[in-house]
Amino acid sequence: MKLFSIFSQAVRRQPVAIIALVLLLFFLAMELSQQVEYAQGFDTYFSKEHKEYKQYKLFTKDFGTSIASAYVFVKGDDVVNYETFEYMLKLGDVLSTIDGVGEIKSPAHSIVNRLGYLPQDEKTLESYAYKLAQFYIPKRSFALMEIEITASQDKYNVIAKEIERKLQLVPKPTGVVVEATGNPLVRYQVNQAISGSMKSMGMAAVLLMVVILGLVFRGVVSQKRFLMLPLVISVFTAVMAYGLMPVLGIPLTEVTNAFFPVLIGLSIEYAAQFQSRFEEEMRKGRSAFDAAEKAIFSVGTALSLAMITTVIGFLSMVFSGVPSLSWFGFLSAIGLIIAYLLSLTFLPAVLVLLSGRVGEVKEKKAKNLETFARGVARRSNLVLILTVVLVTAGFYGYSNVGIQTDFYKYIPQDLPAIRKMNELKSLVGSQDRVILVMETDGVDMDTIEKFDAMCRYVASSEPQVTDYSNIATLLSMYGMPKNDYQLENVLDRLPDVQKKKYVSGGELAAYFTVAPMDWLEFKDLYERVKEEINFYGLGQGYYLTGDVVLKMFVADLIINGQNKMTLASYALVFLLLLFVYRSFSKAVVPLLPITTVIAVVGGVMYLLGINRTLVSASLNSLTIGLGIDFSIHIMERYLEERRMGMSPEDAVAITVSNTGRAIITSGLTMAGGFAAMMVSPFPIMRDFGFVSVISIIFSLIAALTVVPAFLVFIESLRAKRMQQQ
Template sequence: MLPVERPLLTILLISSVIAFFIFSAQNLEFGSADYADSFPPWDAIYRQYELYYKDFGYAPENVYIIVKAEDVLSRDVMEYMLSLQKVLEGRDGVVSTSSPASILRDVLGDIPDSEELVGETAERLAKSLLPERSFALISVQIESMENDRLMELAEEIERTLQFVSPPPGVVVDVTGGAVLMYQIAKAVEEDVYRTFFIASVTMIAVLVAVFSGVVRSKLTVLFPLIVSLMSVAVMAGLLPLLGLQMTEYNSATIPILIGLAIDYAAQLQNRYEEERRGGREVDEALEEALNHTRFPLFMAMATTVIGFASMCAPGIPSLFWFSFLLSVGLITAFLLSNTFLPSLLKLSDRGGREESISPGILEKLLTTIAKVTIANSRKILALTLILIVVGAYASTHVELETNRRKYAPPDLPALVKFEEIERKVSPQYVYALVLSTERIDAESVVKAEELAKYISSREEIYDYDSLGKTLEEYYGAIPAESFSKAIDALPKSIYSRFISGNQLAVYFYTNTQTEEEVEKMMRSIENDLRFLEWDGDYYITGFPVILGHLSEVLFSSLNLMTLVAYLLIVTFLLLAYRSVVRAIIPLISISVAVASMNVCMLLMGIKQTTISIALNSIVLGMGIDYSIHITERYFEERGKFGVEESVKRTVERTGKAVLTSALTTAGGFGALYFSTFPVLSNFGILAFIAIIFSLLAATSAVPALLILYEKNYFREILKMT
């Protein structure tokens, strides 16, 4: 066996591979996820959303520059806005800009000296950009582009504000989708380093506090952490090789993997130390440890990876890459635990005492758990069943959060300023109705305008924009004879806003926010289209449509992933064990973990998000590890001892390694609590709770189930029924 026979060569070879991935990780880039990461590529509604922005050439959200002054309609402030707009429009990627100053210039030819005329005209034509006399907005329309270029442009816009100095007493800020994306990318980088540091320190504390009672030499207590960090290096180094960025969606993989990857190394090292204390020599102890742990560790790794694989079922890119990266990290940790760690143990083992150590607090605690479980197995299973039922009920009452702005740190400057805009101007939710026609002429525009006016008469819609309305504002009516000339005279920004090929876009402004309101609005527009007999193709899209549809996607994905995870894990266990009992028994701890998580979400008011829906698959995959280790050790002991003695020895001996694994995993997830992203912080809290309950179930409910099964309790129930 290479790790035992040539430990130094093994360590050198593996270290050279790890060094390559560490070097690759130096090229890691940080970015921000977008809604494309939350929908499967074949999703029809999101494809329409993308199609709209591709056809009409705009980015989904504008950049807004906030201008504050005692009087933003004063000449010096208005001239400042015009000069700033001129510089911005020279930036590559900026389609157009609009402000109260530019609207006045376009309508009146120049900014008039009459304050009364300025105020009256701005109030009439630029109300949406002038909520108060002391507060104005410059709207920057950006063309559709890749996220990397979009963030570069956002940074350029920030620098432009510093380049064009405002008049005295004028305060200027910037916000909007592109700026928020740019600031999120910087926050992700800071967050990754923070959670990595906290997770590493937590692992050291847990290993010193718990695992030091397992090892004979205190110098070896951190060996599992070394294996874990090497696995993280491989995963992080893989990102640049695959052309992936570290975003708020996958940044959680680092602290999670730090905690998860320790499991395999801790289990192997625990068994090795047990064999050494039993009097075996180094090589023999390694051989025994590998022989007895290789299959349980493989089963634990495989079931975890299978659980993660269920995240691929909905076809959502962010979930796919999340599961892929964690799976690669876990497979790496398994391989290192069976190669690098044995070599390290052999080189570092200089002998030492082999006598048994007197029981400490941990050993006494595990002994107590075993005794309580043996004496109260039926009560424990009854409580377990109640928790699972309550958890199933709670899962149907957990709300969803689909607005990605709520995922970001609440103190991001762009987010704070955006919320300020929403306080000044009522939140606008824009529906884009895209109408297809044979050709764009006066007749089709008139018909589209009639349709727009009819739909906008609904109570939920407070305003609308259309080509027909714009032509009426410019010319007093939709020109029939000089239609082509009138269209050609429109500014490019207005033309491209309403026309793309043979398509017309109509925009409806509403305050609808909830999923129910969005569905009602969609049905109303579709009913009106049928009633007025629009004979061309059409589709409805926009930000509220995507938010409403995302709720459906999240809910269906959550159920699908949970079902697939259970089916895959049970199928794998059946094939591996060829025993229904041994395949079903480990499921009890993961069912308890999922149930506890659902109950806590309901009680704590935590909503499901694009990230949290992955928790069921993660918990199902990793929570079953503890049950597998307990079950495997029980059947090993059962070949030599009775039922109760086997349970006692299993909980006392394997319990230490399982406890170490659970606490380090919980610590990895717990590090996410300190994330500045609320969605990741909640994710860490829920996972921490689920792991603790999974540990409790593995060391109590699983042994209780084994006891009752061995005593034929279930067979008696079947006979009675």
């Protein structure tokens, strides 16, 4: 190919210039990496065109709330007393000065809103507290303050810092402990965890690569000073890709932070394949320049196909419809292209400059691999039968793998804000709310009464709806108006932050609190609530929104996204292989072991109880993109040996004993990159890293068994046909 000629000529004529250019780009990337921004939450899960997400954003715009709350825990031996309630009022006044903070609720605020003052008599205070705000006092030693957040999500970090700071400003009663949690504080702590996670995963990946290269690649490299060169290539690749993030406008999220260890593991494959062939040519007595040129042309096609198919696997994540997955796939694809270019330019340039003359080196035969390969070739029918059995059993498990849509389960469970959120749930139960937004001709008493009646009907019809509130709920706290004139007067007196929660122009909002349930149960409830609203026939139009509604649609994204990504990966890779080889059988061969692996890994996930998540939904396309590399390298070398006149069995033996060592190194280092995710504090990353390692190991085994077995099986069929003719 002309491209390989360009690479080899550049390495022969300008090796120093290539090295200098790469070093310059590396240091530039390190500087750019300081400008990387962070993002998380629904904005990273839904595209801007997603219907339900647009409704969610419309609600936050119209009603001036982000449907998020921060919470303050007030703990003590007995918090139902005048001194503690007075403290909550003072704390509320201080917190309300924070930009982006709306209404503040607490048992003390509920009493003042009804009476206009805080009773000093302890019995009167206690009576009103349990009558008006029982929810905010789940037990005498615990009171809850709820802080509604009206700012957009990009302000959450600032708000979280301010809440924590202002909690220290108001003197607390003796024996009272105050703690904060809620969405803004969770997001703030998650951002800090993301940065730490990437650093820990990166360090773990590098350490694993050192160990794996030292154990496996040592048998390939004759000059031990070059043993870690593939790791140098992978680190350069990961840093360069990271430096491109601010240029491309890609933020660091709980999903994209995984690309760093992944690229470290994946990039080594290309470098290891090239360096392995370079060493093989050097052992034949070639000069360093000639060995590099021969290696570029020999492995260039396989590396190119492997790179393109892997890039297809990553780019297929665009079909998921999830921005964070699309960013992860796009960034990883760019990183692989960088690794490919470095492996065929920078690596050979370093090798030809530093190799010099090499003395006689005895070629190390991989006897165990050769014996194994001949066994596979002779028992190809048995290998294929076992493959069919594994695929059948695996697909049963694959179809029954569960789905995790609770975002709080995706993030570190030991974060202080998360521990407090779990404590809150254990005390007061679910705070999942379905928000109904309905258009009306105008807000008058007749409309409000009918709207409240409909909400009451929905709540009474559905046992899983535990509570509800709307504008009528708020009005009843100030004395329900008798007519439109009184309504107008009451609405004028209501604080804007309270009123806007329920009324926006001609729209009314109602909040239904629902019991904890999985996404399938909630999907049934969601559909039933829509049917009941339609049956009641009030309003010109409506929509349902809220965090729990979006979580349900995340499950749809996981299922539909996985199917789209898988089909796109299969189709694009098959068409590419068909175009390159002009042979249906050669296009199918690399896909056979991958199909086996997808089924087997699904079965393993089912047996171990590992659920699908937004990240692991990409596993099939990643398996196709990553695992097919091994199959292509095996098939390419096999076809090369067959063209040289080797028998099918000898071709398999030579392929596995030579190329097999390189792909075992590649597979183990690739697995090491994903295994580094298992040190992440994010459960979503740990599970993904674990199943990815299993996928890679099975892909490696399948490439060394299923591919040779199928190639020999095809050859035997052709031989029988020729004999019959």
